[in-house]
Amino acid sequence: MGKKKETITIYDVAREAGVSMATVSRVVNGNPNVKPVTRKKVLETIRRLGYRPNAVARGLASKKTTTVGVVIPDISSAFYAELTRGIEDIANMYHYNIILCNSDLKKNKELQLIDALLEKQVDGLLFMGGEVTEEHREVFAGASVPVVLAATHDEERPYVTIDQVKAAKDATSILIKEGNQRIGLIGGPLTDAIMGQPRYQGYREALEESGIGFEEELVRLGNYRYQSGLDAMQELLALPEPPTAVFAVNDEMAVGAIHAVQDAGKKVPEDVSVIGFDNIPLASQVRPRLSTVAVPMYDIGAVAMRLLTKYMNDETIEDNQVVLEYRIELADSTRLKNEGEE
Amino acid sequence: MGKKKETITIYDVAREAGVSMATVSRVVNGNPNVKPVTRKKVLETIRRLGYRPNAVARGLASKKTTTVGVVIPDISSAFYAELTRGIEDIANMYHYNIILCNSDLKKNKELQLIDALLEKQVDGLLFMGGEVTEEHREVFAGASVPVVLAATHDEERPYVTIDQVKAAKDATSILIKEGNQRIGLIGGPLTDAIMGQPRYQGYREALEESGIGFEEELVRLGNYRYQSGLDAMQELLALPEPPTAVFAVNDEMAVGAIHAVQDAGKKVPEDVSVIGFDNIPLASQVRPRLSTVAVPMYDIGAVAMRLLTKYMNDETIEDNQVVLEYRIELADSTRLKNEGEE
């Protein structure tokens, strides 16, 4: 494996076919300015020699690599995996490949990855991640290729995302409409400007505007993982006056919360309603099925990638900061059903 | 966004620093044969000019791209997402980037993707997918770079995987040890030579060797998804003499099966034991927690990538066909506990 066949180049094809490199280049690139007869002849010797164009050489000569860089927090997360699928499908459709990098939300790693991607001369960059800091802005501004943010937001850049605050507010409102007076929050880190902060804010605004009011004691912060949701719920249940409903800012924690309730011998949604966020497959693979904010993960990726292709092809862009719609998906972990649509 | 700064090259740096291109190239590549003083001088003007090496040009000149191609069925599947994370982590550790492509298990798409990846001059290829056909073998053999299979198997190629048949047999044996006489199978397509077929075979062998015997009527085939597992289980429960235990060949279907049992008013594992396969996060995020075959997904990816780096660096390779160990993870969907370890 890995034998070094003598590499056969465009020059070899030209010689064998009795034409010039330029002509071979033309047929390879589908340039119409080639007489059908010679095209056929070239195509035939290409096949005969088993010629395979070298995209690196082409990239150097044409200054286009038909490759885009994708920086993502963690591909093993259901949320980002689905988003990435949307990206890759559209990329593939437009004949781009994606170089995928996991950042684990670490700023320095993000910065370093972006740099490496730019060195590789990607034609564009799709960035998903934590906060866009001043340093990010500098790197983006210094890039000579377009950068689009997905599931992230920064006024200086094109982006595709949803209205996190509003969605969190809507989710909380469902619980309010159910008549709950004590509504808990299982949040993410408030230092997380992308999800943690805005979803917390939406929760808080909903409670304050409803007159129920915000209570610090009903708030627990987790790390978005199942176990942390379970732990948080246990704490909330141990309160002198436990909540009768809980908004968990992502589905994994919400499911953890459901199980904590069940472990305590209580029922969801009869004793405690639970609503999640994201609508990853897990949401519909547990019992009771989880009510949640359905984020169009695939579409965020797909639309972001499509936007990026527009930049790369210098198409005219009508809207470069896209806020996608979400739905509130009411299943069996809340008492309210079939309403409260977006 | 996308302004074209005048690109600054190694030549500019050389001129500004008063040295030759070669020297600049040396410091950029960490070649020790440079006097510290000149190194410092070069480094300084690199910073001053904001020089960024062009990896495409480097790739053309050096015939190395430090990029590997990864062909995967579907990144949005929990199984492959985790596997990919293992790949990317090791790739990153060895300073490689990965170009990720989804094949949806379609042979023609796989072949086409492999070809595109080779055009891009990847230094190696990691292939995950369905069956390795004769056509695959030809393409792999024609590649001038190493190819490693992950979670797939073909005697002609290096690979990293687990023993699917044995694992399926072990899983089934658990159910036999529990004393079940009627043990159902929720399998994958038998045309799937990678998972569907061997897991079916393991199930069958276990039953036949135990003396219980194989019964066609206890077998249902799904498509690895939750709903198909649920449907399959409903059919099994409708049998005149329904099974008291079921082996589902992946976790999603197993969870679907659990819910079908519960929907029928029966309990898991009291009325029906269920064991799954893979051990994706879902397995421990449902109640009862799913007993399952714990496949080291991350490790398969990581080891495969490491093996690939060995090929790419011409390291000596002791073992190029690696069969990783799995565990049987007994949780709450089976009656047997804490035993049956690998």
Add this chain to the structure above:
DNA sequence: CTGTTAGCGCATTCAG
């Protein structure tokens, strides 16, 4: 320790 010289394989003017 440093500079010179050739390409790497291809796209792209510019002629014809």
Add this chain to the structure above:
DNA sequence: CTGAATGCGCTAACAG
């Protein structure tokens, strides 16, 4: 419609 010439930005001998 086709060919010749040039260079993309860099690495890699080879000298010195």
